[in-house]
Amino acid sequence: MSERDAEWATQMRAGLSGDGAAYHAVLASLTLFLRGEVRRGFSRYGNGGADVEDVVQETLIAIHLKRETWRPQDPLIPWVRAIARNKLIDSLRRGGRRVNVPIEDFEDVLAAPEPTQHLTERDAGEILDQLKGRQRDIVEAISIHGVSIRETASKFDISEGAVRVALHRGLATLAKAYRTNES
């Protein structure tokens, strides 16, 4: 297991036991890693009409929603890479390609910072449009406006529990939207 994997796995374990800062940190590191992986996959198989950042986001949501499928004693990167590979294949299929991507093609690539600023600055798709009403307001408040759960609760005059439920359902809806989006 590489030093990098050991560090990320440690952060992920802390995250899974409730350390939000560690969880945020490992997701941020994985984002850089995933951009490299997805770009590499695209250059090899074509992008099927999708954007690197769309696949990265879809993978991050899957990592989050399926975090319990990672066993804390296992290395983290192979698990992340398997999820990325699944999401890349889904994305290529949506682009109408029949693909068979061998896992060996996802060799270790260094997490490089974004070469161009505009890619991270632009909105990756209008995925939030898939959410409606209060759910959208809540996901938008917490993500784009960076408002805390508590503040969101008082802003919309609902309980923190209701905010959590709406946020979780919103994220599950986003994952589903990616699946069914035949773009």
Next chain:
Amino acid sequence: MKTDDLIKALAADLPTKTTPVNRALWLAIGASLPVLGLLMLTVTPPRPGLIEMLGEAKVMFKFAFTIGLFASGLWLAVRITRPGVGAGPAKYALLAGFALLSAAVVRELSMLPASAWGNAMIGQLAVPCVTLIALLSIAPLAALMFSFRAGAPDSPTLAGAVAGLIAGSMAATFYAAHCVEDSALFLSVWYVMGISAVTIAGSILGRWLLRW
């Protein structure tokens, strides 16, 4: 939405726990057992003299086969519901079960005169065997499908098939207590057909229900 913003939302959602797929799997099996038990009391009561017959090699083998399939199905399930973890050695356990069945069939063929092969294979209860295994598997299949949704299988179709295999072999184990056919030939045709039907149904359902 920018990716950095998405991460904020994901981190904020961290306290909302998700269910580990293994726990969901055990719950699904635990929930299916009372349903199967109830069906056993009503639809497929144990055959007369079941307890005394459990000592007989043929009867024992019937249960060993269905329980063995069930165990290999579980082993496959705890592997393939996690991304990047293939079937690995679990598929050999499944193959071993069928190898043992083949050996039992060969042994039976060698012991029976050729004129008796047809009767042993067709038996008296071929249609009820397949139908009742399918019927008994409905509840476990539904519960298992639901539990597999907590996982992230590389192949939803394969995962669905494994859910079908587990449900079918659970159903076959309960049905075996009811069924008076003990021939390995019968087992290799009708039980296998019933379990295969549920496995195929599972793979079709999985393709749609287990995407993630």
